[in-house]
Amino acid sequence: MDLKRLKYFCSLAKIGNFTHTATHLGIAQPALSMAIKKLEDEVGLKLVNRAERQMTLTSDGEVLLRHAQQILESVNQAELEIQELKGIETGTIQFGASSMLSSYYLPTVLAKFKQRYPKVHINLIEAGTASLQQMLLEGVLDLALVRSDRPHDQIRCVELFEEEVVACVPLNHPLSQQTSIKMADFCQQPLVLFREGYFLRESVSQYSKQQHIELDIRFETNLIDLLKAMVINEVGISTGLSRIISKDDQLVTLPFEPNIPLHIGIGWKKSHYLSKASRAFVDFMQQHLAQDMEHV
Numbered sequence: 518m519d520l521k522r523l524k525y526f527c528s529l530a531k532i533g534n535f536t537h538t539a540t541h542l543g544i545a546q547p548a549l550s551m552a553i554k555k556l557e558d559e560v561g562l563k564l565v566n567r568a569e570r571q572m573t574l575t576s577d578g579e580v581l582l583r584h585a586q587q588i589l590e591s592v593n594q595a596e597l598e599i600q601e602l603k604g605i606e607t608g609t610i611q612f613g614a615s616s617m618l619s620s621y622y623l624p625t626v627l628a629k630f631k632q633r634y635p636k637v638h639i640n641l642i643e644a645g646t647a648s649l650q651q652m653l654l655e656g657v658l659d660l661a662l663v664r665s666d667r668p669h670d671q672i673r674c675v676e677l678f679e680e681e682v683v684a685c686v687p688l689n690h691p692l693s694q695q696t697s698i699k700m701a702d703f704c705q706q707p708l709v710l711f712r713e714g715y716f717l718r719e720s721v722s723q724y725s726k727q728q729h730i731e732l733d734i735r736f737e738t739n740l741i742d743l744l745k746a747m748v749i750n751e752v753g754i755s756t757g758l759s760r761i762i763s764k765d766d767q768l769v770t771l772p773f774e775p776n777i778p779l780h781i782g783i784g785w786k787k788s789h790y791l792s793k794a795s796r797a798f799v800d801f802m803q804q805h806l807a808q809d810m811e812h813v
Contacts, residue, residue: 520592522556523585525549526564530582533572590656594790608794609638613649613661615715617741618781621761622678626805630798637794645714645739653786659795664716665782674784675799677806682720682777683770685748685757692754693769700724700773707753709736709744717756720777 525542529549532538539546557564564578574582614623619641627639642649642658649661653672665676684703686692692706704725710732711718725732735753738744741761748755749767758779759770783802785791791799 518559518588519552519556520589522552522559523589525552526556526578527582527585527589529553529565529572530574530578535567535572586656590789593656608792609640610792610795610798611640611642611657611659612798613642613644613652613658615645615649615662616643616739617717617758617761618662619643620741621758622806626802629805630801633801634794634797637797639798645712646716646719647714650784653784653789656786656789659789659791660783660785660798662781663784664780665784666778666780669784671787672784673787674782675803676780676782677802678781680758680760680779680781681772682717682756682779683759683772684754685745685762685768685770686754687749687751688767688769690751690754690769692771695771697774698771701728703754703773704728704730704732707733707735709738709747709753709755710734711739711744711756712737715739716779717758720773721756 525538525544528542529535529538532541535546535549539549542549553565560577560581562577562581563575564581566573566575627641631637631639642652644652646664649658650663650669650672652658653661653663662677663672663674665674668674684692684698692698692702700720701724704721708721710721713722721732724730733753736744736747738747744755744757745762745766745768747753757770762768762770783799785795785799
């Protein structure tokens with residue numbers, strides 16, 4: 518099979534629209550349509566249900582998609598290994614992390630890594646923890662910062678650091694005089710929260726569902742500074758990590774009772790070939806992140 522057609526087919530399946538897929542691939546729409554038609558002729562099956570707005574795969578197309586993704590991933594892994602056999606040590610690392618960890622925990626260590634390995638390019642993709650894990654499984658990412666206390670049979674992970682999820686309240690809030698807070702009391706307050714799929718939302722969502730509590734969510738955002746501003750202006754209280762709250766933020770952090778630990782590690786798909794650059798990055802993060810966090 519033609520690998521280019523398989524690549525076009527996988528992109529079309531993901532995007533679901535011929536026009537948008539052609540734009541994403543940088544080709545004309547007729548060229549994309551012709552490639553998919555030739556792929557259908559080659560396998561002797563109808564792969565795509567064509568509609569005016571939205572495209573869907575046939576059942577045969579779903580089967581081919583699963584194999585096509587495996588084929589393309591295997592080809593990518595082979596290319597990486599062959600490059601390194603030739604002694605090519607430069608490369609690109611597709612690395613995923615949440616925006617909060619990227620902003621508050623990674624700047625120093627990433628800068629030091631670039632100084633040490635200037636020819637290695639790091640493409641940082643920001644998303645929620647759940648999305649990052651899925652992107653690892655799909656082969657979109659080489660490495661990602663994920664929960665290391667949530668083992669997955671297809672992901673290998675080494676722990677980098679441990680944090681604690683805390684409640685964030687304004688200085689003059691009645692709760693600010695407490696030394697800790699129970700999740701039951703937290704869930705009764707007006708809230709400003711991260712969106713679903715982020716670890717700072719996870720504990721609150723799980724507890725509210727288990728206890729059948731309807732949350733009073735006044736605002737949702739994944740932007741740290743905006744979330745802080747909403748809390749300071751008494752729109753609602755929120756969750757956070759104590760390390761991202763400074764004395765100038767006019768906020769008080771309260772540990773939960775019982776506490777909510779957060780274990781963060783760097784993970785990769787077990788079947789995914791780690792290039793020399795990726796292995797060097799894992800080693801560097803293990804060696805340098807802890808000492809850099811002491812100065813955050």
